[in-house]
Amino acid sequence: MSKLLRVGTTYLPVKNIKEAVHWYVSNLDAVLNYEDNDKAILDLANQSFFLVKVNEKQNSNFVDSYGNERFTLTFEVNGLTELEKLHQDLSEKGVKIGEIEDRGHAGNNFIFYDLDGNKFDVWSELSPDFKKRYLEDGVASESK
Incomplete structure:
Protein backbone atom coordinates (compact mmCIF):
# COMPACT_ATOMS: atom_id res chain seq x y z
CA MET A 1 0.00 0.00 0.00
CA SER A 2 1.25 3.52 -0.83
CA LYS A 3 1.59 6.14 1.89
CA LEU A 4 0.12 9.61 1.76
CA LEU A 5 3.15 11.89 1.48
CA ARG A 6 1.80 15.40 1.88
CA VAL A 7 -1.24 17.61 1.74
CA GLY A 8 -1.25 19.16 -1.71
CA THR A 9 -4.36 21.32 -1.73
CA THR A 10 -6.69 22.90 0.77
CA TYR A 11 -10.13 24.13 -0.34
CA LEU A 12 -11.62 27.18 1.34
CA PRO A 13 -15.15 28.54 0.90
CA VAL A 14 -15.30 32.26 0.05
CA LYS A 15 -18.18 34.54 -0.87
CA ASN A 16 -16.30 36.82 -3.31
CA ILE A 17 -13.34 35.43 -5.27
CA LYS A 18 -11.78 38.80 -6.19
CA GLU A 19 -11.97 40.17 -2.64
CA ALA A 20 -10.63 36.94 -1.16
CA VAL A 21 -7.72 36.82 -3.63
CA HIS A 22 -6.81 40.41 -2.77
CA TRP A 23 -6.97 39.60 0.97
CA TYR A 24 -4.73 36.52 0.73
CA VAL A 25 -2.21 38.19 -1.59
CA SER A 26 -1.96 41.44 0.39
CA ASN A 27 -2.09 39.98 3.92
CA LEU A 28 -0.36 36.60 3.60
CA ASP A 29 1.85 37.10 0.51
CA ALA A 30 0.04 34.33 -1.35
CA VAL A 31 0.84 33.99 -5.04
CA LEU A 32 -2.09 33.90 -7.45
CA ASN A 33 -1.79 31.14 -10.06
CA TYR A 34 -5.29 31.12 -11.53
CA GLU A 35 -8.57 32.95 -11.12
CA ASP A 36 -12.03 32.79 -12.70
CA ASN A 37 -15.54 33.61 -11.46
CA ASP A 38 -15.86 30.40 -9.43
CA LYS A 39 -12.43 29.74 -7.99
CA ALA A 40 -8.87 30.91 -7.51
CA ILE A 41 -5.71 28.90 -7.01
CA LEU A 42 -3.07 30.34 -4.68
CA ASP A 43 0.38 29.20 -3.59
CA LEU A 44 0.75 29.74 0.15
CA ALA A 45 2.96 28.05 2.73
CA ASN A 46 4.26 25.38 0.34
CA GLN A 47 0.75 24.32 -0.62
CA SER A 48 -2.01 25.10 -3.10
CA PHE A 49 -5.12 26.77 -1.76
CA PHE A 50 -8.29 26.73 -3.84
CA LEU A 51 -10.66 29.53 -2.95
CA VAL A 52 -14.08 28.24 -3.98
CA LYS A 53 -17.05 30.56 -4.46
CA VAL A 54 -20.04 29.73 -2.26
CA ASN A 55 -23.52 31.26 -2.40
CA GLU A 56 -24.27 31.36 1.29
CA LYS A 57 -22.08 32.54 4.15
CA GLN A 58 -20.11 29.49 5.26
CA ASN A 59 -16.57 28.74 6.34
CA SER A 60 -14.26 25.84 7.08
CA ASN A 61 -14.59 26.02 10.88
CA PHE A 62 -16.32 23.44 13.04
CA VAL A 63 -17.63 23.26 16.60
CA ASP A 64 -16.10 20.66 18.94
CA SER A 65 -17.96 18.60 21.56
CA TYR A 66 -17.54 21.43 24.11
CA GLY A 67 -19.10 24.06 21.84
CA ASN A 68 -15.81 25.72 20.87
Missing part, protein backbone atom coordinates in the same frame (compact mmCIF):
# COMPACT_ATOMS: atom_id res chain seq x y z
CA GLU A 69 -15.27 26.92 17.32
CA ARG A 70 -12.18 25.20 15.93
CA PHE A 71 -9.86 25.79 12.98
CA THR A 72 -8.97 23.09 10.49
CA LEU A 73 -5.48 24.29 9.64
CA THR A 74 -2.34 25.34 11.53
CA PHE A 75 0.41 27.26 9.75
CA GLU A 76 3.97 27.06 11.10
CA VAL A 77 6.62 29.76 11.37
CA ASN A 78 10.25 29.39 12.37
CA GLY A 79 10.38 30.45 16.01
CA LEU A 80 8.79 32.85 18.47
CA THR A 81 10.37 35.93 16.90
CA GLU A 82 8.78 35.09 13.55
CA LEU A 83 5.44 34.42 15.26
CA GLU A 84 5.59 37.81 16.97
CA LYS A 85 6.53 39.56 13.70
CA LEU A 86 3.65 37.92 11.83
CA HIS A 87 1.23 38.77 14.65
CA GLN A 88 2.33 42.42 14.54
CA ASP A 89 2.16 42.55 10.73
CA LEU A 90 -1.36 41.09 10.59
CA SER A 91 -2.47 43.42 13.39
CA GLU A 92 -1.14 46.45 11.49
CA LYS A 93 -3.04 45.31 8.38
CA GLY A 94 -6.29 45.15 10.36
CA VAL A 95 -6.67 41.37 10.20
CA LYS A 96 -8.86 39.88 12.94
CA ILE A 97 -6.39 38.06 15.22
CA GLY A 98 -6.22 36.55 18.68
CA GLU A 99 -3.53 37.06 21.30
CA ILE A 100 -0.32 35.03 21.28
CA GLU A 101 -0.96 32.09 23.61
CA ASP A 102 1.01 29.48 25.51
CA ARG A 103 -1.19 26.39 25.20
CA GLY A 104 0.98 24.19 27.39
CA HIS A 105 3.00 22.54 24.63
CA ALA A 106 6.18 23.52 22.81
CA GLY A 107 5.99 26.95 21.24
CA ASN A 108 3.23 29.53 21.13
CA ASN A 109 0.23 30.08 18.88
CA PHE A 110 -2.30 32.63 17.76
CA ILE A 111 -5.39 32.48 15.59
CA PHE A 112 -6.55 34.73 12.76
CA TYR A 113 -9.54 34.95 10.43
CA ASP A 114 -9.88 35.70 6.73
CA LEU A 115 -12.66 37.86 5.24
CA ASP A 116 -15.10 34.94 5.20
CA GLY A 117 -14.51 33.92 8.82
CA ASN A 118 -12.25 30.95 8.00
CA LYS A 119 -10.27 30.52 11.22
CA PHE A 120 -6.57 29.61 11.09
CA ASP A 121 -3.94 28.86 13.70
CA VAL A 122 -0.25 29.81 13.59
CA TRP A 123 2.35 27.90 15.60
CA SER A 124 5.88 29.08 16.36
CA GLU A 125 7.43 25.65 15.79
CA LEU A 126 8.38 24.13 12.46
CA SER A 127 8.08 20.38 12.20
CA PRO A 128 11.49 18.67 12.46
CA ASP A 129 10.97 16.97 9.10
CA PHE A 130 10.29 20.29 7.37
CA LYS A 131 13.38 21.85 8.95
CA LYS A 132 15.55 18.94 7.88
CA ARG A 133 14.24 18.78 4.33
CA TYR A 134 13.97 22.46 3.53
CA LEU A 135 15.85 24.72 5.91
CA GLU A 136 19.05 22.71 6.08
CA ASP A 137 19.11 22.53 2.29
CA GLY A 138 18.49 26.26 2.00
CA VAL A 139 15.22 25.87 0.11
CA ALA A 140 13.03 27.76 2.63
CA SER A 141 13.97 31.04 4.20
CA GLU A 142 13.93 31.31 7.99
CA SER A 143 12.95 34.97 7.87
CA LYS A 144 10.07 34.73 5.39
